[in-house]
Amino acid sequence: xxxxxxxxxxxxxxxxxxxxxxxxxxxxxxxxxxxxxxxxxxxxxxxxxxxxxxxxxxxxxxxxxxxxxxxxxxxxxxxxxxxxxxxxxxxxxxxxxxxxxxxxxxxxxxxxxxxxxxxxxxxxxxxxxxxxxxxxxxxxxxxxxxxxxxxxxxxxxxxxxxxxxxxxxxxxxxxxxxxxxxxxxxxxxxxxxxxxxxxxxxxxxxxxxxxxxxxxxxxxxxxxxxxx
Ligand SMILES: O=C(CO)[C@H](O)[C@H](O)COP(=O)(O)O
Numbered sequence: 001x002x003x004x005x006x007x008x009x010x011x012x013x014x015x016x017x018x019x020x021x022x023x024x025x026x027x028x029x030x031x032x033x034x035x036x037x038x039x040x041x042x043x044x045x046x047x048x049x050x051x052x053x054x055x056x057x058x059x060x061x062x063x064x065x066x067x068x069x070x071x072x073x074x075x076x077x078x079x080x081x082x083x084x085x086x087x088x089x090x091x092x093x094x095x096x097x098x099x100x101x102x103x104x105x106x107x108x109x110x111x112x113x114x115x116x117x118x119x120x121x122x123x124x125x126x127x128x129x130x131x132x133x134x135x136x137x138x139x140x141x142x143x144x145x146x147x148x149x150x151x152x153x154x155x156x157x158x159x160x161x162x163x164x165x166x167x168x169x170x171x172x173x174x175x176x177x178x179x180x181x182x183x184x185x186x187x188x189x190x191x192x193x194x195x196x197x198x199x200x201x202x203x204x205x206x207x208x209x210x211x212x213x214x215x216x217x218x219x220x221x222x223x224x225x226x227x228x
Pocket of ligand 1: 030031032033034035086087088089098099100101102103104105108
């Protein structure tokens with residue numbers, strides 16, 4: 001799919017998703033370029049009188065939502081999130097996902113696990129039979145080079161994420177990201193178990209058994225998948 005079609009589908013899926021947001025809901029607001037469109041749509045609805053409270057999942061999302069006067073609270077200021085809407089990097093046939101391409105998966109996962117329902121909104125390029133996207137790990141900077149070597153020795157093709165000018169990418173929680181460029185993840189649960197054993201990994205980007213509803217934007221309209 002060309003990048004113009006992808007951008008168009010991102011904007012369209014955001015329009016489909018915003019209809020699920022009703023008055024008095026507490027909404028987890030995810031991060032990334034698809035969510036950028038969702039935040040724009042939500043901002044318009046708030047301007048038109050919609051009453052919601054948003055819980056942002058990143059500094060960038062918080063800044064964007066504040067600019068549009070969307071009322072926000074932190075996770076610890078609310079009782080529970082009714083619905084979190086977020087993007088995803090890839091979703092496989094069993095509706096398991098990879099997130100964290102934008103380095104926000106730690107906060108996204110914390111918000112998701114504190115939500116009654118989770119919705120992912122994606123363009124159709126994100127659907128794959130088997131996960132192949134690099135799996136991001138948020139890691140503690142201390143000893144991260146050793147962790148990278150350990151992961152490489154396990155055959156997990158680990159590489160600390162750097163910017164184009166070779167600076168370490170740092171997350172909103174001041175951690176680093178290690179990407180695992182594995183060619184395929186046929187058994188995400190087994191990989192998650194393996195990663196959960198390793199000291200220094202704060203959180204991996206495998207989002208397993210977590211999503212309730214997926215909206216996939218196709219050229220001819222949105223497809224709603226009710227997973228659980
Ligand atoms: O997990 C994320 C950020 O950490 C994003 O949801 C994911 O990377 C998808 O981003 P985009 O909507 O830009 O394709």
